[in-house]
Amino acid sequence: MLVKVLAFAGFREILGKERELSLNESVTVKELLAELAVATPRFKEAAFDESGALRDYVLLMINRKLIDSRQDLSRPLQEGDELAIFPPLAGG
Amino acid sequence: MLSDSEKKRYSRQIRLFGEDGQEKLKRTRVFIAGAGGLGSVISIYMAAAGFGKIRICDCDAVELSNLNRQILHANADVSRPKALSAYETLTGINPEIEVEAEVQTISEDNIDQLLLGSDLIMDAMDNFPVRYLLNRAALKRKIPxxxxxxxxxxxxxxxxxxxxxACLSCIFPRAPPAATFPALGSTCGIIGSIQVTEAVKYVTGTGKLLENRLLLWDGLNACLDEMACERNSVCRDCSE
Incomplete structure (x- = not known):
């Protein structure tokens, strides 16, 4: 199945604005992020902590709607889904 | 009632929302948290637009490295408190509004006093701990x-x-780490201007607000996106 990944802010500089990935059926959000981390070490460094967990402030959105980045990581992705990843900005 | 001078000063925006809308701006008391990059843009546009009472708070003094973006402050203001420099700039732009400058660090201890009488809060902070404090204060007072x-x-x-x-904690449940961020004045210009436009729309009752929508601006690619958000039923700050 095809899934689109949209990256924002600092993640966009690493991953590019968007990419389409061909994945096995029923791949979860967590598995997709792990795949991106393996393919792009800079993304791994930016998005994951030393223990390998997704940094807790990173926002995830499926089809442009925020999901809970703690509880919904095991959510299986569907054909055509768009996963967005965004590190919140804090400057002023 | 608007004076003749006010009718003239605001004539181009009275075309947008009428004297009635302008009077609503005049009656609105604003708290601006921060007189840095965002606070500069927000306060200048709010003062010029005629928000009747502006209280602006910042604990810092102006540094040379602020001047690439913090357009409230001039070269001669280096080392002076930002809130005082803000007061002079804003009253210079519009002497027909009331401006109050607070040289204070926003904290649990003084937030009630600082927000006394305010109808809305403009977030121009540079860190999430104080933003969460503003969020809780807004929820408590039921002000935007x-x-x-x-x-x-x-x-x-x-x-x-x-x-x-959704409140700030629904959207951003956990704070990103504190850091010294790169900052460009024109990005502050875009985001601060969006915040002021929202406040004008809210007060005059026009347009569609950025409610439950997180707007994301990417100046490097010149594109704007938005994400839908909703109230978190177990939010630590706004769930009942």
Whole structure:
């Protein structure tokens, strides 16, 4: 199945604005992020902590709607889904 | 009632929302948290637009490295308190409004005093702990919080209406780490201007607010996106 990944802010500089990935059926959000981390070490460094967990402030959105980045990581992705990843900005 | 001078000063925006809308702006008391990059843009446009009473708070003094973006302050203001420099700039732009400058660090201890009488809160902070404090204060008082944040070419904004929209903690449950962010004046210009536009719309009752929508600006690619958000039923700050 095809899934689109949209990256924002600092993640966009690493991953590019968007990419389409061909994945096995029923791949979860967590598995997709792990795949991106393996393919792009800079993304791994930016998005994951030393223990390998997704940094807790990173926002995830499926089809442009925020999901809970703690509880919904095991959510299986569907054909055509768009996963967005965004590190919140804090400057002023 | 607007004076003749006010009718003339605001004539171009009275075409947008009438004298009635202008009077609503005049009656509105604003709290601006921060007189830095975002606070400069927000306060200048709010003062010029005729928000009747502006209280602006910042604990810092102007540094040379602020001047690439903090357009409230001039070279001669280096080392002076930002809030005082802000007071002079804003009253210079519009002597027909009331401006109050507070040289204070916003904290649990003084937030009630600082927000006394305010109808809305403009978020121009540079850190999430104080933003969460503003969020809780907005929820407690049931007054809107206009959120904005920037880093480099990137910015984000949303409008928080207590009891109606997701609050700041629903959208950003955990704070990103504190850091010294790259900052470009024009990015502050875009995000601060969006925040002020939202406040004008809220007060005059026009348009569609950024309610339950997080706006993301990417200046590097010149594109704007938005994400839907909703109230978190177990939010630590706004769930009942």
């Amino acid at each position: 919080l206009f959120h904005g944040a920037i880093s480099g070419y990137q910015g984000q904004a949303t409008t928080i209406i207590p009891g109606k929209t």
